[in-house]
Amino acid sequence: MTELRHNFVEVNRTRLHYVEAGEGPAVIFCHGFPELWYSWRHQLPALARAGYRAIALDMRGHGASDAPPDIESYDVCHTVGDVVGLMDALGIERAAFVGHDAGTSTAYHAALMRPDRVRGVMGLSVPYIPRGPVSILEAFQGAVPPGFYMLYFQEPGVAEKDLGRDVKETLRRLIYANSGQNPQVPFIMTVPPGGNLVDQLPAPDGPIEFLSEIDLEVYVAAYSRTTFRGGLNGYRVFQRNWEITAPWNGMALPVPSAYIGGTSDTVLHFPGFREAAQAMGNALFIEGAGHWIQAERAEQVNEELIKFLATLPR
Template structure:
């Protein structure tokens, strides 16, 4: 009995010590505001050396890269993670079209220039990954190598607009389709509250395509009562504090530009991405398991479109938010790849 209590106490002390160490390291992350492309952008950064630029997804912030910032900065890199436009402490232009691919890539090119470097190592997840592909498409001269999490290149089909194609596959209740009408999803989210929305999305482990029936917001119908080990109450509280100030309109506007982006990128139809790429996803990732992407990733289409795709990694038992759920593993994958260049 005493031995069991001693072991439990030792584990508790170790966990608390680790938390204190990480908290102290987090306090060393520098925060500043940069003028880019007509907006003020919040940037978190730490370290010295070659720049690693981290792009977050939905519904996240620079904070979703907290583990990677600490890890890569300790290995001789300058880790830079902005809040993308419409998120967190970065400005949120009011018009929907201000969130199209040209505007957001314009933000990133200006940010890279402001860092005083010609090129960066790019690491991106979810919507950040989609923007990452656009950056590699429009300005490959700015990207030395790209570590892409979750969302592979979404090959442009010249015969059908993006959202129309998703609707044809999964119907009107597919989450991207449900996000299209301005104000509608914001109202549903307001009914359940910011904390519920974030917890509901961040804890999802359903590998199927996300379906959002009309009515109560329910992205993840099997939401657990407790948070997963990789997401603490403090982590969730940080996300909630920022989204309560900004709301979700800016982030949702990214989805509302899918069809516009399809129109704008017509000149790049059939073009290849020549940047060196490493792709990492979780086997339970909802994107990996939707939109016929498994066949595209493993059947040769991905490699055809991205000839310098060096590796595809599927993490066993890991879901969508792999940069947080399997942080140490992701840290190692990033370092092993970018260290070659």
């Protein structure tokens, strides 16, 4: 069994928890929401066996990492600062990055801001979209249904109360609803006026195929302790991220890139997202897979990731 090594590092006055396995060229994994380092439990051992040093962190605001109270502390300059600081602390000159969901923002912007430190980047679920003339929130206005979840998440305190009523049920429903196991494709999360999100999510009528009860309890324990605020704050800096990334407007990724997404992932049904994935030049769409692709199709993702890493300059 591959040894998983848990450690903490102090980076830019923030204490980060990370887990690593293996030795060799470094690969840094950035998870999304509502997730943890544990979302990469299938990838860490596989990469270690393939000769890589695989490192997955609890992103700030999640798991055992610090959760700064102010929303601005979750902007992309802070999260890129976290991963660059982690590299500095561990003596890593260059690394490949893998991001999923909201974690892709950190992975892609690390490549944009510090191409000298990034060998290549792979995005799962969310493709790279160059900064445009308006923020993603403004772009979605009128293009998504009223009550779209990203808009619902903007008001501090509202979604925290909704998602925190029953942490286990919230996670079960969020994970199932956005998976390939949910027959309703695409499933677009929306909230009716005066309503809440969790009640709109379908509940699985049996086990989640790619998530055991033991796995689920890892997430439940973490989010019961931290609440959902840190992850939600990541959505609340969308406008700020657009404002502070003006120097990189319209810029293509300056390092080799790849993308993997599932055909049943609602993200690929957002306006322009499938085209953006194809524009990355090395895109794979896995039939029937949903949003949690690194768990739903772990072996295939591992195989494609290792193939991609083998193409990168040392």
